[in-house]
Amino acid sequence: MKAFTQLNGLACPIDRANIDTDAIIPKQFLKSIKRSGFGPYLFDEWRYTDHGEPGMDCSTRPLNKDFVLNQARYKGAQIMLARENFGCGSSREHAPWAIEDYGFRVIIAPSYADIFFGNCYKNGMLPIVADEAMVDKLFKECEANVGYRLSVDLPSQTVTLPSGESFGFEINATSKHNLLNGLDEIGLTLLHADEIKVFEEKHKATQPWLFA
């Protein structure tokens, strides 16, 4: 997993509540057996005016000019501004894979769906929860100022606006440590393999039918 420490990046506003994972990456792209290459199909139904299928060359597809990702001013954006309950619906990790593959490393929203939120951390992305008023302010400033950049600092858990104003965010210690160091969670868990084995034996003794 890619480590994350700091990022000064261009922000892009996706101004819609309850964006679901079907919108983030439509189902036809879930047929892939790979983890990469989903970026060109991120928000496929909103981004292009034709119907997308896996393997299509997106450089020649007709663009929906109204969709923010297609506006030149947001080219190269790495920080996504989003609204409440972002990432609801399916557990498909293809959604964070597509967002990361496109180039985003940070999402800032008032709230997220639980499974999506956890999936972000597993892919080196930082999902930040900010209060509604702050998110509103970021949306307004971002839309009003071309080249609007935010500085995100994970060690100090702060986001700094171009004005110099900053706000803090919460993250649990384990996720922070893993993200800062780009750690493989499976390797870390297997350090506790003996504890798992002890638990398993005890569990088997009390509910043997689970192991039949």
Added chain:
Amino acid sequence: MLGKSVAGKTLYDKLWETHLVREDADGTCLIYIDRHLVHEVTSPQAFEGLRIAGRKPWRNSSIVANPDHNTPTKDWDKGIEDPISRLQVETLDNNIKDFGALVYFPFKHANQGIIHVIGPEQGTTLPGMTVVCGDSHTSTHGAFGALAHGIGTSEVEHVLATQTLIAKKSKRMLVDVSGKLGSGVTAKDVALAVIGKIGTAGGNGYAIEFGGEVIRALSMEGRMTICNMAIEAGARAGIIAPDEKTAAYLKGRLHAPKAADWDKAVAYWNTLKTDDDAQFDTVVTLNGADIAPQVTWGTSPEQVLPIDGCVPDPAKEMDATKRTSIENALKYMGLSANTPLEDIKLDKIFIGSCTNSRIEDLRAAAVVAKGKKVANSISLALVVPGSGMVKRQAEEEGLDKIFIEAGFEWREPGCSMCLAMNADRLSPGERCASTSNRNFEGRQGQGGRTHLVSPAMAVAAAIAGHFVDVRTV
């Protein structure tokens, strides 16, 4: 200390504590996983990760696997025509061959079906278990008093390699549905009414326990429908305490406990309930008698109303974000404000999905379909049973004939038009009454318009050509 009372535990607390391997200072826990359900869409990258790292599954006898999303529902003799879908299904075949599983039903196996239907059918979902799957509708299995929820593909790999999941404890919500349901009102209507009340984000961060007289009166199939939709309310897990119905459903199933183990298991399952003095973080109450058949009108399951309602008017919504959501939904759905729901005409009908494809669902649908005809204006009406076992049972009862005579197509089992990864889908602008779980934009096909309803309501709509209150049919 004298007089100190120890607060009781909720069912969720009990399930959590009996699976807790270790807990870190910041509350990050390692939870043991008893059952790992696997399908073809969210597993290939996880198995690939195991291979790259040179790892093996910790306990392959915990795995129950089956392709369901990509499999076609007709012309099985032709195989899977889409080469990308075929590769994904064959990749699952190869991964199970290499890594092993307790149960594997490949494409066309007599028992193949939707993973959330076959798990309980085979007796591989039991009370007191932890159950995970790379699929958000894993919440379905909570109907048995199991802690069951969806996980991402990285977590699929983590469970394969370590038999555990890194997790934090959720908050506890009780949804108490008291009283009795009226005739024609089903588990699906209860699920939609709950989502309408608390919203699609209402359950974020919670595990929901469903209780009350209405829940106790539901069959196991109905309980699975309710827990299945917990995720649409934002809750990863929905749970219902096991009782004599749970045991009766499981008894004699292939992988259910046998002989002396059975009595021990049932005695243990009887302890799996929330203590009388336990506290929930949030309690939501509904009265079953107030719930009418529900129909979604928008592009989120919370955009739902009783059948006698009208499409909402965004001009009457004060909250700006909600107003925009309503406007977006009406535009996508091609609906005008204040239209009575009963006036909405349909193009296609879909009866199926992990929400509503079990035998009881098909029976309820057949009761309404019997002796009637699908309206000429409906271009396609599909019935897709949830598994090979459901299909055979329905055919033994003659339900297939009732559907076919009424003008429905009787298909092979699979996820089908719930998410349209196979050939079953809506064309742009087509409108569907669907017994599935999500009415998101493009869910059933790009530009397709989905209205979520119960099986009985879907059949009533098929016959009338527009929505109709099944209680009046």
